[in-house]
Amino acid sequence: MSSQEFKQAPHKLLVIPGPIEVSDDVLLANAHPSMSHVSPDFVPVLGDCIRMMKTLLFAPDAQPVITAGSGTLGWDHVAANVIEPGQDALVLNSGYFGDSFAECLTTYGAKVDQVKAPIGSKPSLQEVEKALQSKKYKVVTFTHVDTSTGVLSDAKGLGELVKRVSPESILVLDGVCSVASEEIRMAEWGIDVVLTASQKGLGCPPGLMVLAASPKAIKSFESRKTPPNSYYASWAKWIPVMKAYEAGTGAYFGTPPTNLLYALHQSLTNITTKSPSIEDRFKQHIAASDRVKNFVKELGLEQLVADGIKDGAHGMTAVKYPQGIKATDLLPKMVARNIVVAAGLHKEVKDTYFRIGHMGVTVTHEKERGDIEHLLKSLKEALTEAGYKA
Numbered sequence: 001m002s003s004q005e006f007k008q009a010p011h012k013l014l015v016i017p018g019p020i021e022v023s024d025d026v027l028l029a030n031a032h033p034s035m036s037h038v039s040p041d042f043v044p045v046l047g048d049c050i051r052m053m054k055t056l057l058f059a060p061d062a063q064p065v066i067t068a069g070s071g072t073l074g075w076d077h078v079a080a081n082v083i084e085p086g087q088d089a090l091v092l093n094s095g096y097f098g099d100s101f102a103e104c105l106t107t108y109g110a111k112v113d114q115v116k117a118p119i120g121s122k123p124s125l126q127e128v129e130k131a132l133q134s135k136k137y138k139v140v141t142f143t144h145v146d147t148s149t150g151v152l153s154d155a156k157g158l159g160e161l162v163k164r165v166s167p168e169s170i171l172v173l174d175g176v177c178s179v180a181s182e183e184i185r186m187a188e189w190g191i192d193v194v195l196t197a198s199q200k201g202l203g204c205p206p207g208l209m210v211l212a213a214s215p216k217a218i219k220s221f222e223s224r225k226t227p228p229n230s231y232y233a234s235w236a237k238w239i240p241v242m243k244a245y246e247a248g249t250g251a252y253f254g255t256p257p258t259n260l261l262y263a264l265h266q267s268l269t270n271i272t273t274k275s276p277s278i279e280d281r282f283k284q285h286i287a288a289s290d291r292v293k294n295f296v297k298e299l300g301l302e303q304l305v306a307d308g309i310k311d312g313a314h315g316m317t318a319v320k321y322p323q324g325i326k327a328t329d330l331l332p333k334m335v336a337r338n339i340v341v342a343a344g345l346h347k348e349v350k351d352t353y354f355r356i357g358h359m360g361v362t363v364t365h366e367k368e369r370g371d372i373e374h375l376l377k378s379l380k381e382a383l384t385e386a387g388y389k390a
């Protein structure tokens with residue numbers, strides 16, 4: 001079947017912060033016949049994915065690692081490979097996912113300090129600088145977009161700060177909710193590890209962990225005194241495999257999810273070689289985000305991030321329910337309009353807000369699809385039906 005002939009079944013519009021809507025060509029790529037993971041036909045599929053990730057992250061010298069798993073596995077990779085038991089890690093915590101990353105690092109024996117920001121904001125560069133001056137941290141992590149609140153971290157600013165104040169530290173960007181919807185210039189900004197997953201901005205079905213490590217991160221890994229303290233997440237196992245695929249030969253450590261890699265290949269081909277360009281893609285996400293954020297503001301609703309246009313993510317928006325309206329008043333009315341938005345996630349406030357995802361084809365193909373138009377119109381109708389008067 002050609003991609004012109006294939007159309008996915010009619011379904012509710014999925015506008016949560018991941019998984020996101022997947023385009024027909026990506027879904028069709030996933031339906032590829034079963035393949036040997038070391039066959040000459042398959043080897044370049046993973047090889048190209050590795051090359052295209054470097055393009056997307058503006059990181060020509062980085063070493064990507066792509067395996068079965070989800071974004072969470074990226075934390076395990078960091079905890080098991082770039083820090084050793086007993087070493088210090090600093091977690092810049094801007095919400096739910098900072099708590100989890102800290103827990104993961106602790107599980108592998110790292111000693112974790114955190115700089116925690118109030119809900120809806122992020123640690124300031126001044127606070128981070130103070131923490132960096134207090135101790136030598138092996139690893140510094142931050143959540144680029146905290147999916148529980150929609151706050152956007154200053155990746156470029158943090159890169160500059162770490163380079164200036166703590167140049168030995170490995171700076172890790174959790175990009176599960178930002179890769180392909182926010183600009184990330186890994187090499188230029190001095191980011192050492194970017195980790196993500198297939199089902200958010202990358203626009204694929206869930207099931208892949210995708211990361212990229214800078215030459216500095218690799219060097220730090222190679223100079224470990226102790227072996228990696230994970231088996232499945234060991235870079236000693238995976239990096240030779242990734243290098244082999246990139247060089248055009250198969251290698252084996254754990255069967256790669258071949259079908260998902262066909263899907264990722266299609267999606268990365270769309271992102272890195274088709275319209276819009278990577279740069280325009282980020283501009284489109286900013287424009288779509290501004291549109292959603294201005295719309296909810298005009299309706300009289302507040303966001304978890306006080307000034308969403310200035311400090312918020314561009315691939316999602318976290319919106320507070322108006323006085324007197326709860327999740328059960330609004331979300332079913334959205335579902336009745338064939339739209340799935342997400343409930344709150346931050347444990348301290350989860351019943352007070354909902355989340356809208358605006359990433360991937362929903363943003364880049366608004367002209368043909370009209371997803372955002374449909375979403376905003378439906379939100380207004382659903383609120384009115386729930387008794388809200390703007």
Ligand SMILES: *Cc1c(COP(=O)(O)O)cnc(C)c1O
Nearest residue numbers: 070071072097145147176177197
């Ligand atoms: C979704 C998400 C994760 C976890 O990814 P999974 O694919 O669900 O394991 C981690 N960090 C952030 C910022 C996320 O949005």
